[in-house]
């Protein structure tokens with residue numbers, strides 16, 4: 413059983429890969445830091461996209477991984493450099509000059525950069541101006557859900573441990589976990605094995621080993637977990653049109669826990685120590 417659940421060797425990053433992932437992760441985190449002061453009522457999501465695009469390309473001399481991504485099987489490639497998912501949009505929202513942020517909105521801004529061939533993928537929520545109690549609560553619970561998932565990761569743990577930690581926490585708060593989209597292995601490839609489900613049972617699935625790099629990115633809904641894909645073939649919304657929130661980090665598995673490759677200076681990650 414244990415040997416069957418061991419990860420294939422190809423998912424264990426070399427020391428050189430890990431160094432590359434640290435650089436890419438840091439750049440992705442720095443895009444979120446850069447854009448934060450611009451995220452306020454009155455700005456369009458397309459303006460945010462342009463600021464991020466130009467920063468990634470001109471300042472970081474990196475590549476925005478989302479731009480032109482995922483064009484296979486008849487779907488048009490993603491047209492922009494970041495995803496901006498507002499209110500009932502779960503993920504993969506397309507920036508637009510007509511989507512102007514207003515007081516009370518919540519938005520996930522998701523950025524992935526490629527530097528020297530390696531990917532760094534991270535996202536955070538913004539509450540625009542004064543959010544409702546519910547808007548603030550779903551935002552905070554989604555972040556804590558991500559942290560609960562991160563906390564159980566170390567060599568020898570199972571992927572199912574992450575899903576159970578997240579699902580138990582979210583459902584105890586009477587919110588729901590999106591099923592159709594998950595975290596993912598990441599490295600020279602944007603989305604690679606393993607899939608990191610944000611629900612499940614501990615002790616199941618692949619056993620984790622030091623040197624694996626993947627994302628944890630739970631999407632948490634106020635209402636039901638079901639989603640619907642819009643006609644643009646990208647924008648994912650909640651079926652009941654209630655609010656959804658998401659946070660994402662790229663992490664490295666170590667013998668004793670994790671290294672958060674996309675950590676931002678403002679974040680308190682001291683919970684990982686105990």
Ligand code: MF3
Nearest residue numbers: 478481482490504522524533
């Ligand atoms: N960054 C997203 C993720 O967390 C993927 C976005 S793909 C895009 O995996 F094409 F929609 F940008």
Ligand code: CO
Nearest residue numbers: 533627629660
């Ligand atoms: Co991701």
Ligand code: CO
Nearest residue numbers: 522533534660
């Ligand atoms: Co992402």
